[in-house]
Amino acid sequence: MNKTLSKASLALALGAALSVSAVPGTAQAAEVEQEKCYGVALKGQNDCKAGPGTSCAGTSKIDYQGNAWSLVPKGTCEQVESKTSPTGYGQLQAFTEKRG
Structure with a gap:
């Protein structure tokens, strides 16, 4: 025993x-400090904010939606590719997607 x-x-x-x-x-x-980065999430994979009529996380309707954000390590947002951003990179503020 x-x-x-x-x-x-x-x-x-x-x-x-x-x-x-x-x-x-x-x-x-x-x-690790995080920051909100707009325009980098793929459709339905945002962390929050996706405009009027949406509830929050996972509600983005298109890839790289300009008013939907994801958390990224602080200082890296403007280095992440965004195919709809005017600069081609994530933004610290919501933006209107460029079409094209």
């Missing part, structure tokens, strides 16, 4: 150690 108890205790200790070691990585990921 002691062998079974020892194996169970070892398994429990190992499980606890693994779960504790995973926490710091998760906390670090949460610390």
